[in-house]
Amino acid sequence: MPKPSARVSGITPSGKDGWEVHVEAVTRKEAGEDIIMLSVGDHDFDTPTETIEACVTAVRGGYHHYTQLPGIPRLREAMARISTQSTGVPTTADEILAAPGGQLALYAAAQAVLDPGDHAIVVAPYYATYPPTFRAVGADFTVVEARSEDGFQPRAEDIEKAVRPNTRAILINTPNNPTGAVYTRKSLEGLAEVCRKHDLWLLSDEVYWTLGGGEHLSPRALPGMAERTLVINSMSKSHGMTGWRIGWLTGPEELIAVLASLSLVTTYGLPDFVSRAAAEALENGYGVREIAERYAARRTMFLDAVHGLNNVTVRGSEGGMYVMLDISGIEPDCEKFAFGFLDAENVAVMPGLSFGESAAGHIRISLCQPEETLKEAAQRLRRFVASYSPPKESKIA
Numbered sequence: 001m002p003k004p005s006a007r008v009s010g011i012t013p014s015g016k017d018g019w020e021v022h023v024e025a026v027t028r029k030e031a032g033e034d035i036i037m038l039s040v041g042d043h044d045f046d047t048p049t050e051t052i053e054a055c056v057t058a059v060r061g062g063y064h065h066y067t068q069l070p071g072i073p074r075l076r077e078a079m080a081r082i083s084t085q086s087t088g089v090p091t092t093a094d095e096i097l098a099a100p101g102g103q104l105a106l107y108a109a110a111q112a113v114l115d116p117g118d119h120a121i122v123v124a125p126y127y128a129t130y131p132p133t134f135r136a137v138g139a140d141f142t143v144v145e146a147r148s149e150d151g152f153q154p155r156a157e158d159i160e161k162a163v164r165p166n167t168r169a170i171l172i173n174t175p176n177n178p179t180g181a182v183y184t185r186k187s188l189e190g191l192a193e194v195c196r197k198h199d200l201w202l203l204s205d206e207v208y209w210t211l212g213g214g215e216h217l218s219p220r221a222l223p224g225m226a227e228r229t230l231v232i233n234s235m236s237k238s239h240g241m242t243g244w245r246i247g248w249l250t251g252p253e254e255l256i257a258v259l260a261s262l263s264l265v266t267t268y269g270l271p272d273f274v275s276r277a278a279a280e281a282l283e284n285g286y287g288v289r290e291i292a293e294r295y296a297a298r299r300t301m302f303l304d305a306v307h308g309l310n311n312v313t314v315r316g317s318e319g320g321m322y323v324m325l326d327i328s329g330i331e332p333d334c335e336k337f338a339f340g341f342l343d344a345e346n347v348a349v350m351p352g353l354s355f356g357e358s359a360a361g362h363i364r365i366s367l368c369q370p371e372e373t374l375k376e377a378a379q380r381l382r383r384f385v386a387s388y389s390p391p392k393e394s395k396i397a
Contacts, residue, residue: 011132019128021338025348036377038366039348041177041321045294047240048287055277063272069263070256071098071248075275078282083233083250086209087218089226094253097260098275100267102207102234102247107133108259109230109249110169113201114139119167123154124356125324127177127205139168145358148326152181152316152358156190163198170195172219173205175212178355178364179316179324180299182212192222200228207234207247210292213299213318220250227252235278237321240287246270246278295321298367298374305378309385321367324352328361330388338363340388345380 022039029035046052070076076093083091099105106129114120116138122130124145134141142162146154159170172191174183195202202219209216220229234247249259263269281287302323303314311329331337334351341363342348352362367374 007136007138011135019350019354021335021342021351022348024339025342028342028346034346035342036347036369036373036380038369038374038377039350039364040368041237041366042242042368043237043240043291044368044370045240047244048281048290050284050286051239051241051277051281054280055273058273058276063276065272067269067272067275069260069267069269071096071270072272072275072279075270075279075282076248078279079233079248079250082282083231083248086206086216086233087231087250088221089218091250092253095250095256097249097251097256097263098270099247099249099263100245100270102205102232102236103129103133104245104267105232105234105247105249106130106203106205107136108262109203109232109251110134110137110139111262112230112251112255112259113169113203115168117166118169119164121159121162121167121170123159123170123172125152125176125179125352125359126171126356127173128354130171130173134171140166143356145356146179146181148315148358148362152176152179152324153184153187154191156187156194159191160194160198163194163200167198167200169201169203171203171205173208175206175208175216175319176316177208177320178322178350178352178359180318180320180322181316181324182214182319183217185217188217188219189222192219192225195228196224202229203232204229205232207232207237208320209233210238210288211295211320213296230255235281238288238291239278239281240291241278241281244274244278246274295367298371299323301371302365302367302374302378305375306381309382312385315362323365323367324359324362325365326362327385330385331390332361334359334361334363336390337388340390341381341384345384347377347380347384 076096079096080091080093120141146152231250236242313326317323338351350364352359
């Protein structure tokens with residue numbers, strides 16, 4: 001066949017994306033093995049019934065035609081109200097772009113502020129799609145590692161050292177996936193100062209904002225930041241709607257208006273019936289409190305279950321759907337540890353290295369399983385750690 005474009009071929013240039021342990025676990029589970037899957041952040045429960053019924057009503061009501069490119073007015077207005085609540089900044093529907101999921105919102109943000117050859121800064125540990133997103137838009141980027149000894153809080157001085165003359169944006173995620181770290185006011189104020197000083201955009205992924213360990217602070221609320229911050233949000237985690245693909249981008253009205261052109265050549269709008277169900281879910285908060293309480297209880301339970309585990313240290317883990325454990329005192333190679341844990345105890349976790357160098361020597365535990373399953377996984381982890389001896393060969397090629 002003719003050669004594919006360098007743009008697409010270069011999105012994942014190495015062919016290795018850090019998900020090898022998860023893929024192996026899925027393969028074994030599909031083959032009939034009893035695997036505890038703690039490697040992926042997808043809820044173990046269904047979307048709230050009220051949201052499902054709202055969607056069925058919309059389908060039966062004939063709402064299955066084309067919609068406005070930036071989203072139907074009712075959905076954008078509902079998203080604006082949530083953005084006002086989550087960021088603390090009064091937000092109108094004209095400052096909202098509805099998108100099929102938070103990932104497309106992130107891609108739209110990157111397309112909006114970066115030209116090919118521009119430079120961006122990504123704070124790590126990061127969600128696995130961040131570097132490929134910048135590659136997809138043709139931008140160069142530098143990864144700045146938040147340090148585990150700081151609880152994975154970013155240091156403004158480290159970020160500023162990475163600024164170049166062609167730097168245009170910084171990308172952060174709080175509450176953070178994979179670490180569960182919730183960025184403090186001090187950390188965010190330092191980031192904001194760098195953005196103002198160097199006239200940079202701040203892309204703030206806040207899809208876990210309802211699942212934090214305390215009051216959520218968006219950098220959009222800080223002085224001089226509303227006009228230079230793009231907030232990525234999603235209903236996947238907060239409303240239990242991962243497969244519905246509903247997210248949004250909040251930003252300056254002028255930029256959002258331009259981004260309608262991107263929708264023209266990508267999504268061409270969202271499904272009407274899904275949009276109406278999502279609007280009703282946002283208006284009524286279907287599932288939000290219950291989901292937040294469920295994950296808070298699971299986080300507390302799991303951390304209690306691994307408390308005092310020899311040579312294992314908890315890092316971050318204040319919010320989100322994950323717990324991050326430092327296992328470097330047992331095995332510095334977190335991929336080797338994760339494969340060994342899968343082989344010995346049939347439990348799948350993510351190696352921290354999948355999310356950046358600063359998370360090497362860690363494993364990420366997804367809390368997307370019932371409490372009894374998480375308790376069993378914690379017991380297996382205790383057993384595995386107690387008897388651990390490094391395998392002679394790693395399965396990583």
